[in-house]
Every structure is written in C-alpha cells, then in structure tokens.
Amino acid sequence: MSAIQPPAATVWWKQPLDKVEGTWIGIALVWSLFMFFMMPFWHVYGKQNLSSEAYKTTPQAYMAKTQAMVDQYTVRTETAAQLPVVRPPPGSDVYLIGRLWQWYPLLELEKGQTYRLHISSMDWQHGFSLQPVNINTQILPGYEMVLTITPDTSGEQTIICNEFCGIGHHTMLGKIYVTEGGR
Amino acid sequence: MSNATFRTCPESGLQFHKPAELLMRAHAVVAVVILLIGGIAALLVTLTRWPAIHLLPADRFYQLLTTHGVNMLIFWIISFEIAVLYFCSSTLLRCRLATPKIAWLGFALMLIGIIVNNAAVASGTASVMMTSYVPMPANPNFYLGLILFAVGALIGCFVFLGTLVIAKDEKTYEGSIPLVTFGALTACIIAVFTIASGAIVLIPTWLWSLGYINHIDAAMYRIVWWALGHSSQQINVAAHVAVWYAIAAIVFGARPLSEKVSRIAFFLYIAFLQLASAHHLLVDPGLSAEWKIFNTSYAMYLAVLASMVHGLTVPGSIEVAQRAKGLTNGLFEWLRKAPWGNPIFSGMFISLVGFGFIGGISGVVMGTEQINIIIHNTIYVPGHFHATVVIGTTLAFMSLTYFLIPVLFRKQVAFAGLAKWQPYLFGIGMSVFTLAMMGAGTLGVERRHWDMAFTNSALGFEYPASAFTLMGIMGISGVVAILGGAIFILVTVVSVFFGKSVESESSYGIATTRLSRAEPIVVPEGGHEAAGKWGMAAPGTFLLALFFLMVFVLYYAVNWKYLASVWPMS
Numbered sequence: 001m002s003a004i005q006p007p008a009a010t011v012w013w014k015q016p017l018d019k020v021e022g023t024w025i026g027i028a029l030v031w032s033l034f035m036f037f038m039m040p041f042w043h044v045y046g047k048q049n050l051s052s053e054a055y056k057t058t059p060q061a062y063m064a065k066t067q068a069m070v071d072q073y074t075v076r077t078e079t080a081a082q083l084p085v086v087r088p089p090p091g092s093d094v095y096l097i098g099r100l101w102q103w104y105p106l107l108e109l110e111k112g113q114t115y116r117l118h119i120s121s122m123d124w125q126h127g128f129s130l131q132p133v134n135i136n137t138q139i140l141p142g143y144e145m146v147l148t149i150t151p152d153t154s155g156e157q158t159i160i161c162n163e164f165c166g167i168g169h170h171t172m173l174g175k176i177y178v179t180e181g182g183r
Numbered sequence: 184m185s186n187a188t189f190r191t192c193p194e195s196g197l198q199f200h201k202p203a204e205l206l207m208r209a210h211a212v213v214a215v216v217i218l219l220i221g222g223i224a225a226l227l228v229t230l231t232r233w234p235a236i237h238l239l240p241a242d243r244f245y246q247l248l249t250t251h252g253v254n255m256l257i258f259w260i261i262s263f264e265i266a267v268l269y270f271c272s273s274t275l276l277r278c279r280l281a282t283p284k285i286a287w288l289g290f291a292l293m294l295i296g297i298i299v300n301n302a303a304v305a306s307g308t309a310s311v312m313m314t315s316y317v318p319m320p321a322n323p324n325f326y327l328g329l330i331l332f333a334v335g336a337l338i339g340c341f342v343f344l345g346t347l348v349i350a351k352d353e354k355t356y357e358g359s360i361p362l363v364t365f366g367a368l369t370a371c372i373i374a375v376f377t378i379a380s381g382a383i384v385l386i387p388t389w390l391w392s393l394g395y396i397n398h399i400d401a402a403m404y405r406i407v408w409w410a411l412g413h414s415s416q417q418i419n420v421a422a423h424v425a426v427w428y429a430i431a432a433i434v435f436g437a438r439p440l441s442e443k444v445s446r447i448a449f450f451l452y453i454a455f456l457q458l459a460s461a462h463h464l465l466v467d468p469g470l471s472a473e474w475k476i477f478n479t480s481y482a483m484y485l486a487v488l489a490s491m492v493h494g495l496t497v498p499g500s501i502e503v504a505q506r507a508k509g510l511t512n513g514l515f516e517w518l519r520k521a522p523w524g525n526p527i528f529s530g531m532f533i534s535l536v537g538f539g540f541i542g543g544i545s546g547v548v549m550g551t552e553q554i555n556i557i558i559h560n561t562i563y564v565p566g567h568f569h570a571t572v573v574i575g576t577t578l579a580f581m582s583l584t585y586f587l588i589p590v591l592f593r594k595q596v597a598f599a600g601l602a603k604w605q606p607y608l609f610g611i612g613m614s615v616f617t618l619a620m621m622g623a624g625t626l627g628v629e630r631r632h633w634d635m636a637f638t639n640s641a642l643g644f645e646y647p648a649s650a651f652t653l654m655g656i657m658g659i660s661g662v663v664a665i666l667g668g669a670i671f672i673l674v675t676v677v678s679v680f681f682g683k684s685v686e687s688e689s690s691y692g693i694a695t696t697r698l699s700r701a702e703p704i705v706v707p708e709g710g711h712e713a714a715g716k717w718g719m720a721a722p723g724t725f726l727l728a729l730f731f732l733m734v735f736v737l738y739y740a741v742n743w744k745y746l747a748s749v750w751p752m753s
Contacts, residue, residue: 003428003432005432006356009358010357010358015443020724024492033483038551047747048750048751052471054469106642129560129561136558142401149751160629162560162629163316163560164632171639
C-alpha cells in the first residue's frame with residue numbers, strides 16, 4: 001500500500017529488507033559512529049578544545065578583579081575614550097568584560113605564550129567572536145568562563161560581539177594585540 | 184456519524200470530514216497570511232544585510248528581524264502543521280475529527296497569540312529576536328502571545344491524538360495507521376515536548392517581565408529555551424519528511440520500500456531528536472564535554488542516521504514506482520522522466536535534495552562539539568537553518584499546498600504556468616542564498632548584525648572583500664527566493680479566494696494529469712531485482728546516496744582541517 005494508506009500486511013514488520021536499504025543503513029551507521037568518536041578523539045589528540053571551566057560570579061565581583069588587573073598592567077591607552085591597553089604577564093589570569101557596548105579592556109598578549117582568559121558579561125548576553133582567527137563563544141552574565149589560549153599568530157585580532165545585545169550591538173568591538181615573543 | 188458530514192474528493196478519492204475540512208482551511212489560510220508578513224520582513228532584512236543597499240536603520244532592522252524570525256519559525260510553520268495533523272488523521276484515516284469545537288478554541292488561541300505577539304513587536308518594545316535571551320527585556324505581551332499560541336497548538340495536538348483514538352475505536356481503518364500518519368504522529372509527539380519546554384521557560388519569563396520574578400538565570404534559560412527553539416524545528420523535520428512520503432504516494436503511487444525501516448527511522452526521531460538543544464550550547468560556559476558530545480550527536484548520531492534513511496527511502500520508493508511503470512533504462516531514467524513540470528513533485532524533490540545536501544550536512548558539521556567554535560553565531564548558522572526550514576520544510580509545504588488547492592479548497596490552481604516555475608525560483612534562489620551565508624559565516628561575518636562595516640565604532644574592523652561579495656550574492660539570491668515566495672502567495676491567494684471552482688475531474692489545472700489515485704503500484708514477487716540492478720530495487724538512488732556521503736565526508740574533513748588552524752585552546 002502507498003504511504004498514505006494503512007500498510008497492506010498487518011504484520012508489516014516481518015517484510016524482509018531490500019538490499020538497497022540494508023546496505024545503506026550499514027554504511028550510514030558506520031559513518032554516524034565515526035563522527036561520534038571523532039569528538040572524544042579530538043579531546044585527546046586535537047589542540048582546539050573548549051574548556052568547561054566556569055564559575056558563578058556577579059558583575060561587581062568580576063569588575064573588581066578586572067579593574068585590579070587593569071590597574072597593575074596597563075601599558076597605554078587608546079581611542080578618544082582612553083581605553084586601557086593591558087599587557088598581562090604570560091601564564092597569568094587575564095580578565096575581559098563584555099558590556100553594552102564595549103569589550104573592556106584592550107589586551108596585548110605575546111605570541112606562543114599561554115594565558116587563562118576569563119570572560120564575563122556585566123549586563124546582557126554577548127558573543128565573543130575573535131576575528132580573523134575565528135574563535136566564537138557565548139558570554140553570559142553571572143558566569144565567568146575561562147579559556148586557556150595560546151595565540152600562535154601575531155598581529156591585531158578584533159573581538160566582535162556576535163550575540164544581539166540591543167541597538168549599539170554593531171559598535172561593540174574590542175582588540176587583542178598579539179606581539180612577537182621576546183619583546 | 185452520518186455520511187452527510189463527509190465528502191469524497193472525486194479526483195484523489197480522499198474523504199473529508201466537513202468540520203475537519205473547515206479547520207484545515209482556516210489553519211492553512213492563517214499560515215499563508217503569516218508567510219506573507221514574514222516574507223515582507225524577509226525582503227527588508229535581506230535588503231539591509233546586502234551591504235551595497237543597507238536599507239533600514241538599526242532599530243527597524245532588529246525589529247523586523249524579530250518579526251521575521253518569530254513569524255516564520257514559529258507561527259507559519261506550526262499553523263500549517265496543525266492543518267497537516269488534521270489532514271493526516273481525519274482525512275487519511277477517513278475518520279471524524281475529535282471535538283471540532285475545542286479545535287476551534289485552539290485555532291482562536293493561536294490566532295490571538297499571533298496578533299498579541301506581533302503587536303508587541305510592532306510597537307517597537309520587543310525587538311529581542313525570536314530567542315528573547317534574558318536578561319534583555321521585552322514587552323510582556325511578546326511572551327504572552329507566544330504562550331497563547333503554544334496553548335492553542337497544544338490543543339491542536341490533542342485533537343489529532345483524539346482523532347487517532349476515535350479512528351481506532353470506530354475501526355475506520357484496518358491494521359496499522361498509514362506511514363504518513365505515523366510521521367505526523369512523530370511530529371505531534373515532538374510538538375508536545377516542545378510546547379511543554381516552551382511553557383516551562385516562557386511562563387516564568389513572562390512573569391519576570393511583569394516584575395513578579397526578579398531573576399532568571401541566563402544559562403538555565405538557554406538550555407530550556409532551546410528545548411523549545413530547536414525542537415520546534417524538529418517538528419518540522421518530522422512533518423516535512425511525512426509530506427515527502429505523502430507526495431511520493433500522491434504523485435507516483437509510491438509505497439515505502441519497507442514499512443519497518445521507515446517507521447523505525449521516525450521512531451529514532453522521537454527518541455533522539457530532542458537532544459539537539461545542545462547544538463546551541465556548545466560554546467556556552469560551564470557545560471561538560473561529555474554532556475555536549477552525547478547531546479549534540481543525538482546519542483550517537485541516531486537521528487542523523489534516521490534522516491539518512493529517509494533520504495534514501497523516499498526517492499528509493501519513487502524509483503521503484505517509476506521502474507514498475509517501465510522506466511527501467513539505465514540508472515536514472517526514472518528520475519529524468521519524472522514530472523519535473525509538476526510543482527508538487529519538483530518542489531518536494533528540491534526540498535529533499537536541499538535539506539540533505541545543504542541543511543543536513545551543514546547542521547551535522549556545525550553541531551560537532553569542537554567545530555562549533557569556528558561557527559557559533561556567525562551567519563553560517565542562519566545559512567544552515569534556512570536550508571533546513573526554508574528549502575526543507577517551507578518548500579515541502581508549498582508543494583503540498585499545490586495538491587491541497589484542488590483537493591481541499593476545491594479550486595483550480597491559478598496561474599498554473601507561474602506555479603510550474605515557482606519551486607525552481609524559490610528552491611534555487613534559496614540554495615544560493617544559504618550557500619553564500621555559509622561562505623560569509625566561514626569568513627567570520629556575524630548573524631543578527633546590522634552593520635558588517637562597523638560604522639561609528641571607536642575601534643574598526645574590516646572583513647575581507649570576499650565576505651562583502653558573498654553578502655551581496657546573498658542579497659541577490661535572497662530577493663530571487665522572495666520573488667518565488669511571492670509567486671506562491673499570489674497563486675495560493677488568487678486560487679483560494681478568487682479561483683474557479685473545481686467542478687469536474689478535468690478542471691484541476693496543473694494537478695490534473697499527475698494526480699494519480701492513491702492506489703499502490705503492484706510490484707511482482709521478487710520483482711525488485713528484475714526491475715533494478717546489482718540486486719537492488721533502487722540502484723539509482725543508492726548511487727545518489729553514495730554521492731551524498733562523499734560530499735558529507737569531504738566537507739566534514741575540511742572543517743576539521745580549518746579548526747586545526749585556529750589558536751590552540753583548552
């Protein structure tokens with residue numbers, strides 16, 4: 001019977017499979033399992049894995065930690081708004097704030113060094129999109145996410161907000177400058 | 184139950200229960216009106232993201248993007264799906280519809296919900312996107328409209344389930360329900376899960392917007408909201424796959440290769456599709472890798488397996504039906520000589536190919552835990568879901584509509600010549616549109632973003648010129664697709680409200696010659712092998728499936744390679 005009528009045989013589940021179906025199901029199953037095991041494989045052998053390290057926080061507490069870092073490691077300011085550019089020591093904890101509509105502060109990191117980059121939002125949800133290297137994560141208020149990153153290209157990277165956050169969303173940019181090592 | 188409340192369509196042989204028929208018409212008409220509203224918003228949004236035009240100011244853009252998202256992804260599709268549910272229960276089972284009055288209550292709630300939500304967005308106080316991520320606040324009526332709509336849709340689901348019970352009770356069919364009804368049941372079960380999740384997340388959010396609750400956790404909101412947001416799109420998958428099977432049956436008299444395989448594939452949807460809310464949370468703070476891997480892969484890609492099965496069995500059943508008619512030359516005569524001028528078929532086939540090759544592959548790739556790092560919230564994401572929801576679901580529903588105009592509305596299809604081209608215009612326009620978005624997304628262009636040139640930002644950024652080119656291609660092809668959508672609405676509205684009534688069998692317009700009776704093709708015992716090749720009933724389809732797999736594997740590998748070029752992180 002056609003698909004819009006009840007099956008002809010009451011015991012349709014005993015109808016044997018055609019070779020075309022059986023073969024394809026086998027192939028598709030193997031491919032599905034391959035794709036599944038690729039993910040844990042990459043956790044072991046791949047270099048790009050997002051950590052699940054995160055903490056509950058509050059805007060006030062997170063702001064205080066960020067400001068302490070800014071006060072200690074600011075090397076210069078940029079733009080009319082005098083945004084601080086912070087150069088934290090390699091291996092240290094680096095704090096980044098997303099808020100309407102700014103990433104604070106600007107960061108200067110050293111190529112080949114590893115940093116613990118903390119990110120949180122002061123208000124609404126934001127998206128951390130680092131371009132052109134193309135790393136994207138979701139930033140939530142009340143949560144402090146920690147990424148352990150190792151910049152391996154030097155030059156200027158721009159942080160673009162890629163979660164809609166209101167009318168000024170498209171102006172919300174930040175910078176990470178990556179300098180050559182040993183400066 | 185008197186015969187007076189039923190009518191039999193002379194052409195298709197389908198039997199309509201009058202109250203069910205009126206409800207189906209009402210839901211379908213509302214759906215098409217919503218499609219028009221969403222389509223106008225689509226045009227304005229596309230013309231804004233097309234960098235050379237950049238039509239709207241930022242506030243209008245975000246407002247219309249919200250209008251477009253909510254109307255298309257929720258209101259249009261679910262309204263049409265309720266009509267499909269009633270068709271698959273009452274009509275296909277030749278059964279009276281359960282509680283028509285309560286069904287009308289559901290319809291009314293849905294309609295009121297649509298109006299309340301749209302009014303809130305139109306007032307400019309709810310430009311929060313379809314996702315309305317907390318703590319960004321919206322006008323309370325935004326949530327209220329969605330809640331009312333959901334309650335109405337839930338009523339529709341229960342009317343469908345009630346009708347199944349009545350049909351079984353009154354023995355309107357023998358044995359098992361038809362495969363298409365089984366697919367609709369799958370969609371219904373997923374819909375109940377979806378709507379329950381929606382209630383769990385939206386009712387507290389509504390109370391929060393009114394000031395009765397003072398805090399909603401952003402991470403918790405996202406987990407539960409996506410059980411609404413993603414699952415609602417899984418209703419579509421189940422529904423449009425059912426529509427594919429229905430159209431294969433309607434146009435070709437095709438019967439499933441095996442009931443067992445197709446039904447198990449639907450069952451896999453019920454069991455595993457809902458895990459996919461994880462797709463949206465792969466780069467969220469705090470979720471463990473184990474949780475992400477298990478959920479994003481639907482356990483072990485078992486729902487992907489199901490879609491790959493449907494992707495074979497639907498064209499496979501068409502191939503078998505065509506071969507039984509004598510189109511046995513070579514591997515592809517059955518496909519070459521398919522009725523490409525019949526929009527019911529051409530739309531369905533483009534829907535199937537586009538959903539699989541563009542929507543399916545991109546969805547699995549970007550839903551891979553680590554690969555999501557290079558894709559999350561870029562315009563690649565809407566590229567993916569326009570391929571699944573627009574090429575897949577919307578185009579399948581459009582194709583079904585060309586069948587329903589004569590059968591359900593008793594009208595000739597107007598502008599039959601235009602209708603013949605409509606699926607091509609819409610399907611190909613949309614395919615280029617989605618591919619351009621994916622290309623731009625790979626270059627890092629953001630979704631839901633008014634200005635990729637970052638005018639007025641203190642710190643600038645320039646995307647590569649190729650990103651602007653791709654967004655221009657997106658704009659052009661988007662306009663082409665919208666033109667295809669406009670033709671659909673023109674054909675539908677003119678046919679239904681101003682069209683000539685169908686009096687005799689020969690006055691069906693485009694559908695006439697190809698609307699074969701829903702009788703099965705008789706395949707002789709052991710005849711599969713005789714008509715096919717390599718001991719397979721559908722060798723041409725098998726070859727196409729292998730081609731699909733090859734594209735899938737290559738594209739998957741390319742994305743891992745791209746990921747490996749990104750900064751190391753852990």
